[in-house]
Structures are given as C-alpha cells and as structure tokens.
Amino acid sequence: MSSAKKLSVVLPLHNEEDNLEELHSRLRAVLEDIGDPYEIIFVDDASTDGSFEVLRDINANNPFVRVLHFKKNCGESGALAAGFSAARGEVVVTMDADLQSEPKDIPRLLEKLKDYDVAWGRRTKRQDDTIRKMFSWCGNFARRLLIGDNAMDAGSPLRAMKRDVAKKIKLFKGLHRFYPTICRMEGFSVTEVNITHYPRIHGKSKYNIRNRLFGYIVDLLAVKWMHSRHIDYEIIEELDERTS
Ligand code: UDP
Numbered sequence: 001m002s003s004a005k006k007l008s009v010v011l012p013l014h015n016e017e018d019n020l021e022e023l024h025s026r027l028r029a030v031l032e033d034i035g036d037p038y039e040i041i042f043v044d045d046a047s048t049d050g051s052f053e054v055l056r057d058i059n060a061n062n063p064f065v066r067v068l069h070f071k072k073n074c075g076e077s078g079a080l081a082a083g084f085s086a087a088r089g090e091v092v093v094t095m096d097a098d099l100q101s102e103p104k105d106i107p108r109l110l111e112k113l114k115d116y117d118v119a120w121g122r123r124t125k126r127q128d129d130t131i132r133k134m135f136s137w138c139g140n141f142a143r144r145l146l147i148g149d150n151a152m153d154a155g156s157p158l159r160a161m162k163r164d165v166a167k168k169i170k171l172f173k174g175l176h177r178f179y180p181t182i183c184r185m186e187g188f189s190v191t192e193v194n195i196t197h198y199p200r201i202h203g204k205s206k207y208n209i210r211n212r213l214f215g216y217i218v219d220l221l222a223v224k225w226m227h228s229r230h231i232d233y234e235i236i237e238e239l240d241e242r243t244s
C-alpha cells in the first residue's frame with residue numbers, strides 16, 4: 001500500500017499454543033516489510049492450554065502486539081467481534097491463528113482495498129480433509145442457491161477490510177461464515193483474492209460435522225431471512241425546513 005494507513009491484524013484463537021510464536025514472527029516480518037504502522041491483536045477465546053502464557057511473552061517483547069483474554073469461550077465470531085471493536089487501524093485484516101494461512105498474501109489483499117471495501121481470501125487449493133472440504137463445498141453451494149450470493153469461500157480465514165466495515169457489521173455467533181454476504185447486504189463492495197492454504201500441523205480444528213451441521217443450517221436460514229427482510233432505501237431528494 002502506498003499511503004501510510006494504520007493496519008490492525010485480528011487473530012481469534014482457542015488452544016493454539018504451538019502455533020503462536022511462529023505465526024507472530026512470520027506475520028511481523030510481512031508487516032515490517034509493508035512498512036505502514038500496524039498493531040497485532042490476538043484474541044484469546046478462553047484457551048485452556050498455554051496459549052495465554054505464550055501471548056504474554058510475545059506482548060512483553062513486542063510493543064505492537066495487543067492481547068485480549070476472554071473469561072469464557074465465545075466462539076470465533078465472538079473473538080472477531082472483540083478484535084474489530086478494539087481495532088485502531090484504518091484497515092483491518094483477520095487471520096486464523098493456526099498457521100494455515102500465509103501472511104505473505106496480505107499485501108495482495110490490501111492492494112484490492114484501493115477499489116473495494118472488502119478483499120476476501122479464496123482457498124483455491126484447500127489443505128483440509130475430504131469430509132471438511134465436502135462440508136464446506138455444500139455449505140457454500142447452499143448459501144449461493146438460497147441467498148443468491150456469489151462468494152465461493154465464505155468461511156475463508158484471511159480477509160482485509162476498511163475500518164468502517166469492521167466497525168459497522170454486527171456479528172452473531174456463527175455469522176463469521178456469512179461475513180461476505182452480510183457485507184454486501186450492508187452495501188459494501190467485496191472482491192475475492194486467491195490465497196495459499198496449508199495443512200494444520202499443530203493443534204486441532206475446533207469444528208467437525210457434529211458441532212457444525214445443525215448450527216450452519218440455522219445460521220443459513222437466519223441469514224436468508226435477514227437478506228429477504230433487508231431494508232434498502234434510496235433517498236432521491238431531501239427537503240428540510242430551510243428548503244421551503
Ligand atoms: N477459534 C476461536 N474460538 C473457538 C474456535 C476457534 O477463537 O471457539 C479460532 C481457532 O483457534 C482458529 C480459528 O478460530 O484460530 C479457526 O478455527 P479452526 O482452525 O479450528 O477452524 P478450521 O480452520 O478447521 O475451520
């Protein structure tokens with residue numbers, strides 16, 4: 001990015017102790033390279049492993065790192081919402097804390113914010129097991145069919161957005177999987193950028209078909225309802241007391 005806009009990177013995490021140091025050093029290298037002011041906000045969603053102790057050390061040695069520590073587990077959407085609310089940057093990037101995304105993809109997303117409000121990562125070669133990929137494919141397909149939205153990888157972990165988007169959109173549990181749809185509904189422009197995806201090496205995925213399927217269907221219906229009831233007015237002229 002050419003102009004020096006402050007960048008906030010928000011990372012939701014739950015039990016990612018073995019990923020955090022490497023993630024931080026790889027992310028920091030990319031952000032230093034970009035050269036704009038930045039902050040990294042780790043949101044510890046009530047981890048029960050040593051994640052918070054690792055984050056305490058990272059924070060002690062790095063002035064641009066902030067840590068929010070939840071009392072109880074609120075889920076990924078809750079952690080993102082807290083990070084968005086705390087973010088001080090003009091641009092907000094989100095990434096999972098599991099080393100499955102490539103921080104070097106961030107500059108390409110930022111480049112797109114010259115023309116769009118949101119740049120959404122698309123994992124073209126997703127490195128997850130077949131069941132997970134099939135579930136995600138079906139979810140994306142059902143969403144496109146029911147809502148008419150064209151996002152190909154709505155659950156992607158890597159996204160960049162202008163500050164207004166992060167501050168305006170109200171998140172509910174599970175709705176991070178519908179974020180591009182909701183952004184478009186609110187009138188923001190969204191584009192997709194192909195991103196790298198790595199297999200998970202340390203720690204475990206927090207989702208499986210059992211804890212996701214029912215919730216996903218309910219969320220899909222809720223977003224469909226919101227979409228069909230969305231108020232979309234345009235004021236063509238405004239007359240107030242000084243006009244008459
Ligand atoms: N996460 C979180 N709270 C939760 C569940 C997950 O903050 O209750 C974080 C998790 O640590 C990771 C991101 O959300 O940084 C995505 O989770 P995960 O990698 O398990 O999801 P997957 O990539 O398998 O869909």
Ligand code: MG
Pocket residue numbers: 096098100200205
């Ligand atoms: Mg992951």
